[in-house]
Amino acid sequence: MKISNFSVKQLTVLASIFMAATFVICYLTFRYFFTYDLAVERAFNQQQEEVHRVKTLLKLQKNELAKNLMDYASWDEIADYIAGENDDLLQDSLNDHTFSALEVSGIFIFDPHVSLVWGRLYDYVKHKELSYAPIRYKFGALLADSLRSPTDKLTSVVKFLVLDGQSHLMATSRVCNSEGVDCDKGFMMMIKPVGQEFSGTLRQATGLAVEIKTKDEFESFDTLTENVSVIEKLDFQNDSTVFVEIHHSVKIPDFITWRELSAVLAFAVFMFGFNLALAHIIVRPVKRVCSALDSLISGNASTLTEQDSFISYEMRDFVYRINEVFNQLEAKQKELEWLALHDALTKVGNRRSLQQYWDALVEQCGERHISLLLIDIDYFKPFNDHYGHIEGDHVLQQVALCLEQAKTQCDKFVARFGGEEFCVVLSSQAKIENQQEAEWLRAAIVELQISHQYSPIADCITVSSGVADCALQPLEELQDIFLVADSALYQAKDLGRNQCVVHSL
Structure with missing residues (x-):
């Protein structure tokens, strides 16, 4: 069967069927091997699980600090020390070993009027005394939540605190008797650093790269990538001052890999070549019509071209109609040329x-x-x-x-x-x-x-x-x-x- 027996419509149908079948095969193959949406959803869920693990460990650290504080706050010895009846407390129970064992850097004891009875900031790693001058006049604010706590039972409050540009956990509670009631003896506060060492602990426990930064260290959420999550933590004034930056081990997959891109490009090149060849077959007669029109305009031909020389009968009909239209246009052109130089009403020049x-x-x-x-x-x-x-x-x-x-x-x-x-x-x-x-x-x-x-x-x-x-x-x-x-x-x-x-x- 010769191609000249096909109409443009038939050629188009055949080409469309071929392209559609090719596209469906390529699309199904792509969907089978590369399920991007499912991969993104799976990665996102795994990242949320990693965030949950970090939050759980932070909660455990806060609970551990709260438990240690309440253990001390319910000692009768602490109440006696506040009352001035136990001078051996500092040497026996609040010495350097206590700071190292509890992994805290600060312990403070207050009387019922929030007056500091005893306090110490101590770097148990470097065995170095630290100054607590930055919070000396903030004790009232730091103990605000504990001041509002009930006096009939022992409770503790744990918040984040930025001290000397470093992140800390701060726990406060009332001082009670050994039964955990009559909590009107005074107040107690413990401060635990959560800097690089604590970040290392989180890395070991979760297997994730976790960084704890202060507000000054943290640049902006805009600079973060989709593979990094941030947990904001509030301080004693309910301000966001501590940020836990989690670098996920599970990454959001790229939209398209080089392997996928190569396949798509190969398909595109193939379709381009096919369409180019098809367009050449269809457009070639049109070019012949244009060439005949150029010859006709220059006065070298009386008609466009022979109708029987075209592949499809639509093009033959097209040429026949163009020949008729062109003859009419030639007559109209002379009329338009006259109208362009004359006034239509009076027939004189314009x-x-x-x-x-x-x-x-x-x-x-x-x-x-x-x-x-x-x-x-x-x-x-x-x-x-x-x-x-x-x-x-x-x-x-x-x-x-x-x-x-x-x-x-x-x-x-x-x-x-x-x-x-x-x-x-x-x-x-x-x-x-x-x-x-x-x-x-x-x-x-x-x-x-x-x-x-x-x-x-x-x-x-x-x-x-x-x-x-x-x-x-x-x-x-x-x-x-x-x-x-x-x-x-x-x-x-x-x-x-x-x-x-x-x-x-």
């Missing part, structure tokens, strides 16, 4: 043809005498208002024809300038008698004897003329010469109309 005629005269400047006349129908508006626009159009046609046929001793070009105004260009090798030429045109209009009962100067249509006499002078811009003729026209109107006035350049 402004465009006037400019072309003037440009031709400019080339002959110095050899011919030239004059430009502006002619205006007197009291044309009252004529239109009383006789109607149809009669007004008829008058314009009669005046235009009369101007073209009127007596003259010069070469003459007539154009409609706009509305009821006409422009006449006179040119001659000899000197032009402008007054006589303008009078001949004026008289010719009067001889038409077109009735105008509403004209105050005559009982028929008359015209006023303004003449710009260019003589043999170098021609300036047409617009400037129009201004001279227009000035003469206005003078003719001021003098009573139905007359001619000549101005020289």
